[in-house]
Amino acid sequence: MPGPYRKHFLPLESNPEVFNELLHRLGASPKLTFQDVFTLDEPEFLPRPALAVILVLPTTKTYEARKTALESSRPDYNGSGDGELVVWFRQTINNACGLYALLHALSNGSASKFIESGSILARLLQTCIPCGPDQRSQALENSLELEEAHAALAAKGDSLVPDNAEDDVDFHYICFVRSNVDGHLYELDGDCKGPIDTGIALSAEEDVLSQQALGLIRGYVEQEEESIGFNIMALVRTAGVS
Template identity: 35%
Template sequence: MTRTRVVRGFAPLEACPVVFSEYAAALGQYKLVFDDLLAWETWAYDMVKKPVVGVIVTLPCTAKLPRNKGDIHKTKIRIAKRVVRLPGSRQQIMDIESQNVHNQCGTYALLHLLNNICENRHIENDSILSYIREKTFHASPGERGTLIENTHEIQELHAKFEQKGQSVITNEQEEIASHYVTFVVVDGDLYELDGALDFPVNHGRAAPDELLQNQTIYVLPP
């Protein structure tokens, strides 16, 4: 693969299951299917195909959403009752990337999901995803983010998939309007993975088969 630094503006990904499913396959994870969760009630959960291995949540960017890592850190410590920072050994197990590129939170959320679920046996050999995992196994979140930023194939894929979906993106609409955050269960704990943070947020114990049930997740400040 050719890997050169790409500097350009990006548009956000549309929150569309087809877009994320095709993007995951293009990265090398071809066994996942994304689905919309229409509401938080039980009837909506029952409509989603099982098993659920992870959740990507779309948050509106309002004045209440912190804009920098320091503010986000303070906000999460204040509002999430069971926030803990992982010890160094666990940070090597979980894959956490720091987002360095404007409007690429969808790509980082997708990578956070793909790199932290148990379905890794379905990753294609010699794929972009396998390359990223190999090169960043012992890397820090910042180093992972830099590698993603400098990997030409990922930048080109984002540019391709930002054009897909039902929305038409213009230059005036490239200003960020929403933010993607990933939730996965690792070793029996529910973790929030956000490209705006350098660490995972632990939301307490959770069973993988109950990922969308009986979970109260605090993300935005009141």
């Protein structure tokens, strides 16, 4: 469940330009880029193949109640090491759910193959992967390079940011990735007790915007009385970059 937060960041805008600059600052190859997903109902207009999907959703009472009910019966996750089905980070930095979603997108699936050697992210993963969730959280909190990169991008975009990093915001980021180990679609949210296996097994030909995945994402939107405040970005191979 959320918190306890030991550190506070200003939030990121759910804007592909902001996320793209941050992912490249952290050490993702220029071969990766985030793109907006404008429709869930017209497959021909989806950015493909999608290596990861970030869903930005309003933190309404409906969402919070459903999340509390689901999490109440789940055990705390304590996975670590190369045998993990997915790489998951527990969120202990307030208002940094966009950063955690980006880290989840880059650390899993085929996107993880495009992290440049010696980069900020490569060094963080080298430190974090052998560790359990608590040590991973501490490593992220202690990374001045990560904090500086995030701060530079939190000041960009068109949205107003809170004056105080400790102020709460009314939206949340979650990430969907394909496991390199079992091929399942996982929901990764640092404010949950651990990674969530959606039970959707993706074939080698399916990406994270497959029909089953789209159905799952639609479910989040349809559970709200008004389908506003949602935004979706897909992590894809950059067109024209070899």
